[in-house]
Amino acid sequence: MKRLFIYFSFLAMILVFFSYYIIQQISSVPDVISNQDKEIESEVEFKKEAPKEPAITISTATLSAIGDILIHDRVYNPAHIGNNQYDFIPLLLPVQSYLANADITVANQETMIGGVEIGLSSYPSFNSPYEVGDALKKSGVDIVTLANNHTLDRGEKAIQSAIAHWNELDMPYTGSYLSADDQMNIRTIEKNGIIFSFLAYTYGTNGIPVPEDKRYLVNLIEEEMIEQEILKAKELSDVVVVSLHFGNEYQRLPSDEQKEVAYKTANAGADIIIGHHPHVLQPMEWITKEDGKRTFVAYSLGNFLSGQLGDYKDLGGIMQIKVEKTVENDETTITLKDPLFIPTYVSEDYTVYPLNEIEGKEEVYKEISRHMNQWVPNLKFSF
Template sequence: MHLFKAFLYFFTILFSLAACSPSPDDQISSIHSPKNISIGIKETDWISPKITVAAIGDILIHDRIYEDAWDGETYDFKPMLTEVADILRKPAITVANQETIMGGEDIGLSGYPNFNSPFEIGDALQDAGVDIVTMANNHTLDRGEEAIQNAIAYYQEIGMLYTGSFQNREDQSEIRVLETAQDISVAFLSYTYGTNGMPIPDKKPYLINLIERDQIKEEVEEANNLADVTIVSLHFGEEEERMPNQEQKELSQYAADLGVDAVIGHHPHVLQPIEWLEGKEGNKTLVAYSLGNFLSGQYQFYNRIGGIFEFDLVKEGDDVLVQSPRFLPTFVEFEEDGGTMTNVRVVPMEHAAEEQIENLDEVLSEIQNHVTQWMPELEWNVLPD
C-alpha cells in the first residue's frame, strides 16, 4: 500500500510539473474559522510537501508609536515595517502577537497602561504578510468589551484571522485551522496568564482565553483531530526576564505532553531561548519561550530586540513534522526629537545603523549565544548583502 502511494505521489508530481505552474490565485483557506476566511498563497515549495511558518513577537503600540505613524490624515504604520515586510511575506503562514487591543479611534486611542490602538495597525500587519494574530494577553481587556468587539469586527472586515479572543461562544468554539495548497493544515490556539486584574465580564468568558489546563487540553485535542499541526501561543512568564521561569517550562511541557507541535511564547518583552521538548508519547515540540517585542515604543535596549522565528512543516507519509527551526533577530530603530520618538522602523538587526547599535557584531554574537544556548543547531538566518 505504501509503495502504491509512493508511485502515485511520484507520477502526480511529474504530471504537475509538466502540466501546470502555481497561479497567483491559489489560496490558503481556513474552513474552521468565521466567514471561511481565505488568504493568498505566498512563496512556497511546490515540489516538496512542505510549508514554512513564521512567528513574530509583541506588537505593542504605545502612544509614541501611533503618534509617529500619524501623517496628518491617517495612521500609517506601513513604513515602520517596510524593511521586514518582504521577509514576512515569504512564509506560507505568518503569525503575530497583537499585544494592544485594536479598538479604533472612535473610542479614543491610548497608550500605557490601558492601551487602545488604531485600526490601521491591522492594515499594516496584513500588508507586511501577517496572516493571523493572537489576541489573548494581559492587555486584551484594557478598554473593555467594546474595544474587543471593534477589533474583531475590523479583523473580519479585512479578512485577518484571529484567535484567543472572540465575539461570542460560537466564535470561540471554532478552532482556527489554515488549510494550505500543499495539503498541510495548521491549527492555532492562544491563551494568557491573566488580564492585569481586570475582571472578565459576567457570562462572557469567550472574550479572552485564560491559561486553564482543562480548556487547553480539550481544545488541543480537538485541534489535533482537525489539523496536521497544532501551534499554541502562551502569554506567560515575567516581564524583562531573559530566561523562562519554572511555570513557563511546566506549561510548555504540558503542551508537549498533549501533542502540541510548537509553542510560541510572549509577554516578557525580551528574547528568551528556544528549545525542543519531548512529549510523553515521544513526540518533539518546538518551544520559543519569548519572541520579545517586534514593534514597540519601549526604550530599553533588550526591549528593542525581537525576531522572526521560522520553521518548516514537512509532510512525510501521514505525518507532518516540524523541522529546520531558524531565527533572524530584529531591532526597533528610532530617533528622538525633543523627547518625541520619530522615524520608528523595524529592521533586521544585522542591518541596524551604527548610531543605533555600537559594536553590532558583538551584540549579534551575544544574542545568538543567548537564543541558541539550549539548541546549538538552531539556524541563524543571515540576509544576503
C-alpha cells in the first residue's frame, strides 16, 4: 500500500510540473507575437522614411559622318555595267564595315543624282547616276546632306529627280527640298532612345541664283534661318547635327570665317557640326559655348569618293562620336565623348580604302593623324 502511495505521489508531481510548463509556454505566446508585430511595424516605418534612389537611365548611340561624294565622269564611266546602269558598290566595299559600324552615318552627297534620263554630266555642272545613292544605302549610310555649291548645277529638274530616288530608297535627305512644306519638315532619326535632328546649309551655289519663290531648293548659310531652324530642331530632338558647306577649297586649315560661322552655329544650339567643301581634311575642334557646354566640330572631312587625286584631295575619312543621354528624375543631359577618325584614301581606280591598309602610305597616315588631332589630342584612330 505504501508503495502504491509513493507511485501516485510521484505521478502527481510529474503532472504538476508538466502543467506548469504548459502554462508558461502559453503565457509567452502573446509576447512573441507582439515582438513580431513590432519588427514588422519597424520595417514598414523604415521603408517610409528611407530616401528614394534617383531614377537614372543612360542610353548611348554613335554618329558617323563622311566627306564629299563628288562623282566626276572619270568615276562614273568605269562604273557603267551596260543598259544605262551603274555599279558603285565595289568602290565602297573596303570601307563598308566602317560605315556600318555606327548607329547613324551621314554623307555629303555633293552631286545631284538626277539619273541618266536627264543626262549625266561632270565638272563644272554635275549630274550623277541614281546608283550612287544605291551604293551609299547598301554601304550603311542613313542620311544625306544636299546643300552645297553644286545643288543647282542642273536646275530644279535634277533636284526633283534626285529626291524622288532618295525617297524610293527610303533615305532621308536635308538641305535641299521639293517644296516649302518639305523644307519645314526637319529630319530626325531615333537610335537607342536618342533623337537626332539634321540640318544643312551652303555658303552659295556657284553664282547660280536661288529663285526667290523657291528658296526651298537649297538652304543658304543665313544666320537668322539657322538660329530659327536649330531652335525648332531642339524642340524635336536630343541632339542637333548641322552640316555646313563652307571654307576655302584646298586649304588645310579652317578660315577665320569658318571659325566664326561655326562659333555662331554652336551658340545657336548645334551639338555637332560637320564641315564640307575644301576637298581636303581640316582638323577637328571642341567649341566651348557661352553656356559652358561644348560642340564638336569637324571643319572639313575632305573627299570621300571623288575624281580628284593628289595634293591631299584623295584623302578623306570617317568621323565618329559617341552620344550619351542621361535621364535623371526627368532631367536630360547629353554628353559627347570618344571622338574618333578613320582616315581614308581614294585609289587611282577610285576605290575607297582605309588609309592604314595602303602599303607605302605609312608616313602619310602618321601625318594625317597629327594633322587631325592637333586641336583634339584625345582623338582616336581605331574602333
